[in-house]
Amino acid sequence: MAAPSDTSELKGLIASGALDPREIVAVIGKTEGNGGANDFTRALATLSFALALEPHLGRAKEAIMSEIAFVWSGGTEGVLSPHATVFTRSNASTIPPASPRLALGLAMTRDIAPDEFGTPAHVILVADAVRQALADADIKDPADVHYVQVKGPLLTPAAIASAKAAGQALVTDDPNGSKPFARGAMALGVAVGLGEVQAEKVTPASIARDMNLYSKVASTSAGGELTKCEIILFGNSPSASSDYSIGHATLKDALDASAVGAAARSANAAVEDIVTVFAKAEASTMLRGRRTTMYSDADINYERHARAAVGAVIASVTGDPAIFLSGGTEHQCPPGEAPIAAIVRARS
Template sequence: MMNCSVIKIPARAPHDMSGLGAAVEEGLFRPEEVVAVLGKTEGNGCVNDFTRGYAVMALKGFFAEAAQGGAADISYVMSGGTEGVLSPHFTVISRSGQGGADADKSADGPKSLAIGVARTRSFRPEELGRLPQVDAVADAVARAVIDAGITSPRDVHFVQIKCPLLTAEQIYEAHSREVSLITEDTYKSMGYSRGASALGAGIALGEVDRSVLKEEDICTDWGQFSTVASTSAGSELSCCEVIVFGNSLSADGPYHIDHAVMQDAVDGAALQGLLDRYPGEELVQVLAKAEADPDGVIRGRRHIMLDDSDINHTRHARAVVGGVLAYVGGDPMIYVSGGGEHQGPKGGGPVAAVFRRK
């Protein structure tokens, strides 16, 4: 049966692998069983945040040596920006065994954490933020669900997607081919890519109707969204990396995951409700999406996140949501990603919690 584990390791810098090395020596995880690493790096989280690529380079070097070449398929999802109290760290996700519908476990037994991974093909610049990206992500999410041995969309509680963005070089190359782009603003391209990826996840899980989705709905129709998608854009990749977190009877072990939906950036009650649901269990990690309400208000009060020309609104939102969830969960070393286009309701976003049964 599949057995998955989640541990988080502090990082003194994007290239700091000392914590991972110590964890391997202590037997906390086996490098050859790692399928994904989620990271919070201390850059600006914007187009020129090279701490993400720096961390990926360091992680690939670490696992190439630690796993003796057996780590080529690890998915690395680095989310830049640790504003406020958010603490830089890596979340290491391991998986052993293989789940499936015919796994030998009683239907009355508890479902345990199951992880699935997949990748899309590489995208051309003109495909980002458009339906080809939506469809490719939908296919990848569906494959990741199967890879996790999850048989019902109701058992999927978080879908983390790392997606590409447009750079000035790519825009110039597209001009040379005389093709149109969704935008020529590199920062805005992050939002379009995140939004298209989230809609793809929603289609795969039955939350968004592909038959009625139009290309112009991307980043305009906020009524179409996924309640479990969390997408993060970066310049360090050209495809989408997909990691599905859920529960399955085909998985074993003490870990499991659940999720709620924050209605706005200060909705700490969403996480508190998850904690109340599992009293006495250890909270291992919090995974969340942060967004600034596009109407410019939170609970009827005006905010200036969208009007600040010095600090991007995604950075404001990460600081707010990170502070709220760190208070509720009692730990600032959590994964909070900014930019919530089509990820939860307008101004809100999904929050998932990984628990360990005692």
């Protein structure tokens, strides 16, 4: 993508017949915004893609935006490339291959009320939607899930002002400061929905604080362009007939290049089979015994430091800078670690 509004390659794929727009169910991509509460490139990208699809789908952009899951993460620091990955689902009758193949499930919560935001109620809403997505993907065993992308709202200034006027208590009155609560609640929702964490262990005091509660496959992002949480669950299903499969691993730290190959091997493939990578970037004050300035730099946000560093490490292995990489790992893998997933061309 040459800009957040650039849909030329999408249109080209449709015009060539390589992509049937009626089969599009999700779009996940990176924009060159700042990734903060005031990053409007995400909304611009969604609007642009919906407008590009209008003439092909015969529906208004509002309907398209409600039917297709659009997940954008702002921030393409360093070598990261602005791009979009388009996911399609075909109902064509085919014989499933011998091994489980890539399947995705979609679900969406209702609107998250400001006073629910960052609370156990937020977690339960996401957990319920994760279970719906699991069924939609026709995946019976949660162990076959390798990546769950959740995008949800953060607390906007307008939402904060409205809640205060109504006398509602909020977890924070800082829009940018609400991002950890959003990411944390959504990640715990994935953990509860997949059985990685028991619901009764999630308390108001644990969200965005007790990092010993986590999911190994959650990847969550927050933005002001949403009011609901969108869940896109990826795994391998024996009923799927895709040409791809998916695996995951854990980045032990920002320099863990070996995790890229581990994610591919998790899908019974090798690095050269990788089609695309999804990961999170964890900032740290110390890295392998050396001090970093990620958290003390007043000029550059710590998430931007982390995205630039981890993006370069992953791209050095894959040779492809079109990586979906977002910052903030609250409740996503053990403290200090981060998730990584790889979609690969299936070998068998």
